[in-house]
Amino acid sequence: MKPLVYLLTIAALILGAQSGHCLSPEALDAMLKSGDPPTVVDVRPSFHYSKSHIPGAINIPASVCQEKNLPPLGQVVIYGDGIVIEWEDECLDSLNAREGITAERLDGGFSRWAALGYAATGPSGLSEESFQYVTYNMLSRAVETNPDVLLVDLRKESARKEGGEALADLQALFPKARVVKTGRKSSGLVDNSNARDLLVLIDNGDGKAQEYARHLRAAGMHRFIILAGGEPTLQSKGRPVKKTITREIPQ
Known part of the structure; x- marks a missing residue:
């Protein structure tokens, strides 16, 4: 791991710890560029995930998160739509209660991630008449x-x-x-x-x-x-x- 990326990753971990299981988009971006990125979980409905998501993210909708059987994924960062964060927190609590998983939530969800211009799958920007x-x-x-x-x-x-x-x-x-x-x-x-x-x-x-x-x-x-x-x-x-x-x- 390059020294600069290593320092950014450490800073990201510190920021996440200080914000109560909440990670800034800047911190997640640095972690994804490191040599040991976390598992990113998109907890939005599959319809929204299929339109656009953070590259490499897996989709586990919040509605099934608590019932989903998961292996020990290690460090996990989840994100939703950034609207009803209560649903994201419920999923976060469920993951952190499992052995072998330490989860944090992306601050602002996917909407803030995309608004700040970070990488996302799909076409650049939604169609002119496509609104949430x-x-x-x-x-x-x-x-x-x-x-x-x-x-x-x-x-x-x-x-x-x-x-x-x-x-x-x-x-x-x-x-x-x-x-x-x-x-x-x-x-x-x-x-x-x-x-x-x-x-x-x-x-x-x-x-x-x-x-x-x-x-x-x-x-x-x-x-x-x-x-x-x-x-x-x-x-x-x-x-x-x-x-x-x-x-x-x-x-």
Whole structure:
């Protein structure tokens, strides 16, 4: 092992120990370039893994992590999507309870790894119309434990139907969340966020979040997701909206 790489690897191990089983992307990159890299485990669903993942990573979805029979893998680094870190921590605890495995979690998950430009399989960048979405329930769980989440409010009162309900209060729905109100252009957001933030774009359900996401990508920002359904999802708190179908009965 080259002296410089060795020193970087030692520094990575120290950083991981200091952060409570959490390893920075910079530290993992140094470890992967060393002569004795850890086993990297992608705990996202197989669909996301197949689209893109850290080179050499194996896929063990968090939903089956606790039941999976594994050999003594030694040093392990797991990563998820960086949204609901609670699921990643459950998998982390399960692995560390096994003999022959010492596991750490990648800080920020795959989204932060990719946003920082580290190596990933698949085409460089997702297709222009391919976005990652989060459900209301997932978002509710994420804001409880993930300090990186930043809600980006793209909603407009003028987009409501006349006589409709007032816009949902994001701070009331998600008391622990950080919220920023912004305009339609990405330049208004850059000053209110940092490299750690996981942006959750919320619109009126009118497609403005996807439009805004394109502005973010053009500005070189890739660590964002979209709340599926936007304002209607907030109004129903994630519950399916029942539609009444009226049929005329022939006389």
